Amino acid sequence: MSSNLPQQRIMDILWRRFVIVAPYLWLFIFFLAPFAIIFKISFADPIVAQPPFTPLFNFSVQADKWFYFTLDNYRFLLEDNLYWISYLKSFKIAFISTCLCLLIGYPMAYAIARASPVWRNVLLFLIILPFWTSFLLRVYAWMGMLSTHGVINNLLISIGFIDQPLKLLYTDFAVYVGIVYSYLPFMILPLFANLVKLDFDLNEAAADLGAKPLVIFRDITLPLSIPGIIAGSLLVFIPALGEFVIPALLGGLDTLMIGRTLYDEFFSNRDWPLSSAVATVLLLILVLPMMIFQHHQINETDYQE
């Protein structure tokens, strides 16, 4: 076998290069580089032109300065309450939703992990199935549930619990329901992956030695499942913080979440530099949780290797 021809060696090296470089280059151009552009434009002034912002460098003859940059957008973010309220409210809604997902998702993931293998597959499949079907349509489904003459109000009135329909849709409550509903699978799956690996002999040993179930849970199961809790919580918290569709469809006018504010700033006011500044600040807020998430993912993969 003529396996060591120099030609073939070159092919091997080229193949190796290709495997790494092709996806690397794509992500570099279309994922990483755009952030630099957002950053750049956040220092520009909005103008009525195509594109609607001033250039950072201007080498044309009629320009009085070849370099132009302004901090006005960031100053505006600090001064205008709208943005403060949006960031804080997004943070609050994302945080509470994450806690709610954890409260509902943990017992479910635990129950699935303790089920018999056949049941486990079925239950897990039923968690994943809604995740495959349209996100937009699942949020839409809650509009029908929560509206003034929707399913929940009709039910409550027909059993005589209330006489007047409650205002459920277009409230913060609806946004919480929507986020918990949409992101619950993201909480359950990593928790399940973690809990199913736990050695339940430990629990039985503790029980044989007389430990109460709650104590066993607190001292054994809970500490061992912390990696799952972290992964699940970040998978819910980070996207929820910048969520647009759910507050836009289920929230009221006062449900100011930053994703929605950014979207409106961009599409209604056409202020590209200001939206870039809003996005830059949001990215800075997210850098830390994302680094924790990445660190966690790498640890997980190294462990499995």
Next chain:
Amino acid sequence: MNRQRSTFLITVLCFGYAFLYIPIIMVMIYSFNDSRIVSVWGGFSFRWYLALLDNRQIIEAALLSLRIAFISATIATILGTLAGLALTRMGRFRGRILFTGMIVAPLVMPEVITGLSLLLLFVSLQDFIGWPGERGATTIMIGHITFSMAYVAVIVQSRLMSMDQSLEEAAMDLGGRPFRVMIDITLPIIAPAMLSGWLLAFTLSLDDLVIASFVSGPGASTLPMWIYSKIRLGVTPDINALATIIITIVSIGVVIAGWLMLRQEKQRQQDVQLAYNNNL
């Protein structure tokens, strides 16, 4: 005590699954409602389904979305599989940390940021090199490839990590070139993961509203963009029908794909068992 615990867990599961499924089931039921007023039941009818067939806008938007989803899922599967291979089979290389970061970040990155940043990239590229010209299907595809290849990469990566590397090593020791080993040995084993990656990329693309709204031009309106423009103002019966159709098709597809993969996995395990017994 044990009985108490399992009663608690079963109750939690029942409520949890009810929470996940009742809203979708209600949409499906109301899609057959004859009444124009969404909340009042006016008898069973297919009229909203028939109305959809007459709506040229929906059909055009759906065809555009399917085309974008098909092409972007295919390219995302190729790039994502390469990324998965790079992360598991290429050892250490320069910029690996940045690479893993770029794979992991799109999974959690809020869509408004991805959408805005891609649009600004396209506008800047237009200024410098005169490409991509008109924004539309192509720019939407690029956006979808970028975030869905990360999902494919993660799925393929976890499959590659769980698979037995000794097969590939044996083939290499016998003089197989890396490219051929990958085609003959690795690919058949990770094919199910690539298929689920493709399906996921396909549905993610079919479903995306935010990124498409940012990077699309005036001409191109995808199905989610069309749906969003209608449901912003409230619940409408024809969207109920459309939702029922989409959810039913996707669910059937996922069930069939899941079943095929389960069967293939069983077959593989049987083959392994058989080979083992024959060698005893």
